[in-house]
Amino acid sequence: MSVVTSSSFNFKSLSPSPTRPFPSWINNGDTSPSLLLLREISASFSRRSANSFLKKVSCAKSPDDYHATLKSLNSRGRFPRKSLGQHYMLNSDINHQLAAAANVKEGDFVLEIGPGTGSLTNVLLNLGATVLAIDKDPHMVDLVRERFAGSDKFKVLQEDFVKSHIRSHMLSILEGSDSALAKVVSNLPFNISTDVVKLLLPMGDIFSEVVLLLQDEAALRLVEPALRTSEYRPINILVNFYSEPEYNFRVPRENFFPQPKVDAAVVTFKLKHPKDYPDVSSTKSFFSLVNSAFNGKRKMLRKSLQHISSSLEIEKALGVAGLPVTSRPEELTLGDFVKLHNVIARE
CATH class of the missing domain: 1.10.8.100 (rRNA adenine dimethylase, C-terminal domain)
Structure with missing residues (x-):
């Protein structure tokens, strides 16, 4: 996935619009990283598309979206890293829809991969879930650990998920939990989505469902491949062997920072219990x-x-x-x- 990186920004291209002034929290005349970060975001688009982008993401009613995400990144002086596939959700309504797709409720145990600034984590915790988050980026780990330091229902591990011993982590946690099976709800880095699907879907003895925000094209390939097409691959056999997949809804690219060149989509994988797998000898x-x-x-x-x-x-x-x-x-x-x-x- 191609994303906008800090090296591509042009600081001189930004000036406040008289019809849409900068938010008051950065319109204070200083040269702090907050101001520089907003300038970099806006300068990554043309003036017309920047105004359109700001208008779209400013419509969200929740305070935990556009400005909160940017402030969280700025608090650590962080820029999204292309190498980690980082793209941050700016619309909290999408986070609520992610949680709703998994029917997250009081008492659930949820695994979140790549919590970023914690905007989805916050939604999950507010619904009464206990959350284990795993992130490879130590800066983001520090950020969410500090943000949710007062919650006894949150734990974060700094690990590369595709190399982590997730089964061991989950079994040790669920032993002392009232939850029979856990759930996965995550806005995934696009560059690890296939690896994550391959790792999680065979865990129907641990997870009841896996709800992921994926690149839209990848979501369609996983859920709706047609026989006799180039899109039909071994991963489709794996997905249907271990789960019942469902394409939920598309998420326009304008909801992310940096804005990717592709849209995303939310997919639900209802995991089959091992006793319900197709009958094969091995x-x-x-x-x-x-x-x-x-x-x-x-x-x-x-x-x-x-x-x-x-x-x-x-x-x-x-x-x-x-x-x-x-x-x-x-x-x-x-x-x-x-x-x-x-x-x-x-x-």
């Missing part, structure tokens, strides 16, 4: 077969699976599974792959 061998099949996506399965069995044996297995011997991977549903795997596993 999930490891099942996904090994799926990945092997898609490694030769344009090839027929009797060719791409030759390292598992001979072409004749694969043809025979396809026939027993009720599939054409000329089948290609993008033509098979989850159920088809399950039947094929089980036939091959029995032989």
Whole structure:
């Protein structure tokens, strides 16, 4: 994802508009980082688009949105880091909709990945949830730790989520909790979304649902892929094996700082409990077969699976599974792959 970085700003391009003066909290005549930060944000757009952007994000009624987010960043002298995929939500209404999509309520335990300045965290805590937040950026960890220091329902860990031992963390926490299963609600850094989905979805024994704000194109690929298209991939088999995905709603790019070049979307994955997974003898061998099949996506399965069995044996297995011997991977549903795997596993 491409985002606006601090190196691309032009400080000279900004001046207050007589019809839309700067907010009073930065219109004080000083040269503090607060003023510089707002100048950098506004200068990343043309004068016309900047006014449009400010008008859109200023419409939110909650105080925990546009100015609060910018003040939080400024309090640490922070700029969003492209390397971490950081994009901060400026519209608290979206945070409320994220929480509503997961039906967060009093007594829930919620995992949040990448809390940033804590705007979504605040919504979750106000709903009565206990929140474990994980962030790779030590500056953001310090910020939210300080912000919610008075809450006994909040804990933050400085870790790279894709390398963290999240199962161990969750099991140790849930042992002393009244919650049978936890939930995940997160405005994810776009650059780790696929890794996070692969890590979380097989945890139906820990989480009941995973609600993520993802890049819109990625959300559509995960939830609504069509057979026989280039968008149909092994990740779609994984998503449907472990969950029931639902595309909730699109989030326009204007709601973020920095503004990305793409829109986002909220997706709900209702996780299946392990006892409800498709019946395969081994999930490891099942996904090994799926990945092997898609490694030769344009090839027929009797060719791409030759390292598992001979072409004749694969043809025979396809026939027993009720599939054409000329089948290609993008033509098979989850159920088809399950039947094929089980036939091959029995032989």
